[in-house]
Amino acid sequence: MGRVVGGIGLSHVPSVGPVVDRKREQDPAWKPLFDAYVPVREWLAKLAPDVAIVVYNDHVAEFPFDKYPTFALGAADEYAIADEGFGTRPLPAVPGDAELSIHLTEKLIEDEFDLTVCQEMGVEHGFLVPMNLCFPHTPAGWPVKSIPLQVNVIQHPLPTARRCYKLGQAIRRAVESYKEKVNVVVLGTGGMSHQLQGRRFGFMNEKFDQWFMDELEKNPQGLAEISHHRIMEEAGAEAVELIMWLTMRGAMSPKARRVHRHYYAPMTTGMGLITFQD
Amino acid sequence: MQRFSLTDREKELVRKRDFKGLIEAGMNIYAMLKIGSATGNSLYRMGAQMRGESYEEFLKTRNISGAV
Numbered sequence: 001m002g003r004v005v006g007g008i009g010l011s012h013v014p015s016v017g018p019v020v021d022r023k024r025e026q027d028p029a030w031k032p033l034f035d036a037y038v039p040v041r042e043w044l045a046k047l048a049p050d051v052a053i054v055v056y057n058d059h060v061a062e063f064p065f066d067k068y069p070t071f072a073l074g075a076a077d078e079y080a081i082a083d084e085g086f087g088t089r090p091l092p093a094v095p096g097d098a099e100l101s102i103h104l105t106e107k108l109i110e111d112e113f114d115l116t117v118c119q120e121m122g123v124e125h126g127f128l129v130p131m132n133l134c135f136p137h138t139p140a141g142w143p144v145k146s147i148p149l150q151v152n153v154i155q156h157p158l159p160t161a162r163r164c165y166k167l168g169q170a171i172r173r174a175v176e177s178y179k180e181k182v183n184v185v186v187l188g189t190g191g192m193s194h195q196l197q198g199r200r201f202g203f204m205n206e207k208f209d210q211w212f213m214d215e216l217e218k219n220p221q222g223l224a225e226i227s228h229h230r231i232m233e234e235a236g237a238e239a240v241e242l243i244m245w246l247t248m249r250g251a252m253s254p255k256a257r258r259v260h261r262h263y264y265a266p267m268t269t270g271m272g273l274i275t276f277q278d
Numbered sequence: 279m280q281r282f283s284l285t286d287r288e289k290e291l292v293r294k295r296d297f298k299g300l301i302e303a304g305m306n307i308y309a310m311l312k313i314g315s316a317t318g319n320s321l322y323r324m325g326a327q328m329r330g331e332s333y334e335e336f337l338k339t340r341n342i343s344g345a346v
């Protein structure tokens with residue numbers, strides 16, 4: 001049967017992409033971020049997941065606003081690298097697990113999550129930056145198969161934090177009902193505090209971010225009641241991406257052990273990292 | 279811009295690279311980033327303008343301004 005063996009909450013700041021592509025990870029301004037992932041990568045190597053389910057949002061690269069899904073699940077054996085408007089990053093296509101995706105589709109829809117199912121889906125920084133940080137690629141490709149789960153956190157009305165948490169719980173049930181032996185990690189990505197528009201551009205709130213990680217660890221059910229309005233007011237408009245961390249947390253057991261935690265806020269986004277193991 | 283049915287006001291905002299005005303007119307930030315890429319205006323340059331600061335002034339407000 002399938003098992004969810006680990007969960008990771010992490011930011012998907014786009015500026016990390018060019019740092020990886022230009023091999024600037026050891027630059028003084030970036031080293032603190034990449035150093036935090038050294039123990040995470042060692043931990044992941046021991047967990048040896050077969051599949052990473054990456055909960056993320058597209059930023060108008062693959063999904064334009066003419067038709068916009070609330071939840072979209074990839075169901076392909078390969079995902080292309082999408083062009084975000086500044087040229088396609090030099091990364092290998094990401095291998096998928098279509099068979100597990102089809103199982104997830106069936107179980108999640110049966111569980112009343114009415115997904116948009118994508119047999120073709122390009123992936124961009126929301127998905128790729130977390131992959132760069134947790135599962136570095138080599139010329140041979142990526143070390144793990146992935147399943148992208150795209151959530152609408154940019155075009156209101158958005159799904160509630162509670163809905164995202166329940167989706168995580170449903171993902172756990174779906175993985176555990178899979179007939180094949182497969183170890184899965186779930187990545188909840190985005191945030192933390194940041195605002196990219198208007199006069200409040202550059203706003204961050206470390207106090208909120210640390211509180212969010214505390215609650216995510218100890219009181220996820222309570223945290224799932226948080227409103228979009230509160231997140232946007234206290235942590236910036238784009239911080240609402242944080243509701244996707246609750247999907248990861250919902251896929252872990254309530255008593256899951258927190259393993260790593262890190263925070264770095266150099267420019268305009270609180271870059272958080274938290275990991276859980278069951 | 280004609281092809282995408284922009285109003286005269288919207289066209290003017292794009293021509294003037296008035297990012298603050300575009301956001302106030304209802305522009306989505308992620309769509310605006312594509313205009314930024316095409317016109318040589320990074321997110322941080324657009325952000326400085328929206329804050330009413332020069333790029334250099336904006337960088338001074340950051341914790342580690344080398345992380346660009």
